[in-house]
Amino acid sequence: MKLLTNSALFRQSCYINGLWVDSAKKIAVTNPVDQTVLGNIPSLNITQVDEAIEQAHLAMAGWQQQTAKSRAIILRRWFELIEANVDDLGRLMTLEQGKPLHEAKGEIRYAASFIEWFAEEGKRVYGETIPQTVGSNRLSTIKQPIGVCSAITPWNFPAAMITRKAAPALAAGCSIIIKPATETPFTALALAQLADEAGIPAGIFNVITGDSTLLGERLTKHALISKFSFTGSTQVGRILSEQCASTIKKTSLELGGNAPFIVFADADMDKAVNSAVQAKFRNGGQTCVCVNRFYIHDAIFDEFQTKFTAEVAKLKVGNGLDVETDIGPMITSKAIDSMNKLLVDALSKGARRIMLGNEIEEHDHFINPKVLVDVDDSMDIVHEEIFGPIATLIRFKDENEVIQRANNTIYGLAAYFFTQDVNRVYRVAEKLQSGMVGINTGMISNEVAPFGGVKQSGLGKEGSHYGIDDYLSVKYLCLDLG
Secondary structure (H helix, E strand, O other): OOOOOOHHHOOOOEEEOOEEEOOOOEEEEEOOOOOOEEEEEEOOOHHHHHHHHHHHHHHHHHHHHOOHHHHHHHHHHHHHHHHHOHHHHHHHHHHHHOOOHHHHHHHHHHHHHHHHHHHHHHHHOOOEEEOOOOOOEEEEEEEEEOOEEEEEOOOOOOOHHHHHHHHHHHHHOOOEEEEOOOOOOHHHHHHHHHHHHHOOOOOOEEEOOOOHHHHHHHHHHOOOEEEEEEEOOHHHHHHHHHHHHOOOOEEEEEOOOOEEEEEOOOOOHHHHHHHHHHHHHHHHHOOOOOEEEEEEEHHHHHHHHHHHHHHHOOOOEOOOOOOOOOEOOOOOHHHHHHHHHHHHHHHHOOOEEEOOOOOOOOEOOEOOOEEEEOOOOOOHHHHOOOOOOEEEEEEEOOHHHHHHHHHOOOOOOEEEEEOOOHHHHHHHHHHOOOOEEEEOOOOOOOOOOOEOOOHHHEEOOEOOHHHHHHHEEEEEEEEEOO
16 A cells, blocks of 8 residues: 555455465455545455464464463564554554544554553463362462454454454463454554564464454354454344354453443533543544433533533544544444434434534535434433434433433443542442443543443453453362372
């Protein structure tokens, strides 16, 4: 690709067992800005996928025998190569995904941070000694790599959702097969190129592409795969979880969200407004932890609405490669149709759209950010994940009332609230049914803290020292000295 300084990063083949593999059948990948074809990727058949799994199984025997330190050295090289190619990787991501270039580069650094973190965490996989129950016995545990892992990753974070799974798997001594989203495969293949350059052994890190249903079934049902990880919608997560049950795989699922953002009357207004814009419109609202519902105390609702709307009006919609762009194109027409359906339902039930004054003429995958008021719980937009740049402002009067409304959802991924009352901080944080809570901040993701939800937002944690646990098996040893 001519737009990249390092042309080797643009790959149109799958990476399997250290080799670049093609297929007769192809899938076109387009730029969401204008739907021009960026390139074509293989659509692998079942035989090719099964061969990839078998090769990963064979390769893992040598990888798990390496010391944690030797694996860490290789992972560190991978991290350094990603950091050295931030500009190219960011540009590649913007071209296939659409997000603003500064956000894409930020994601690349975020993705690299997981490799750096887990390279070190792999050296701290400790067992334990257990006090014996019989004098002649010695009891202990060791932790071993769980086995071959598979992962299906989404289009909204094409790099970070890969490294958040692959880094702990590799650090633990596992091999892994990644199936990236069909919309955004080139970032994944570029990471594979750098993994190869870093010296990750053949068969340990693999990237396959093709029909999502076919590949998903093999990655969840194949007997040689011990662990499956998925980031995506709750609807698809249910299907994949059922498929994993056929071979009793260990699964981790990071699924949909319906994040509430609560602003109490005593909140720092300017901080709440600025955080609200970040938490709603980053990546065009296409993130699982984006705010879906803004609950604003009645006493400050009008002031918040005025300030928030003024900030949203400053956001510029355009090509992600334009340095002034804040919101790039939506990923697909299907995503826009889903948002418009929720918007029409809300407006038909009494919601009112605040005109921002800087709206572009919507076309192709470009849509305006929108702010809705007079929103109530009868509207679908309150209960379903929006996954786009639509903000819904809802009034509340009572703390207990707003907690009940915030928890009235099948989801429990992220929640946010703003207050300067330290007693309320603990009360509300403990009562919110969410795996993650941002208090006086709208930015919560990093490599050192556990990422994951409750209820139908998923299972397991990614990142932090907890993130490597899903890739390990605890073995109990009982030694009789008598």
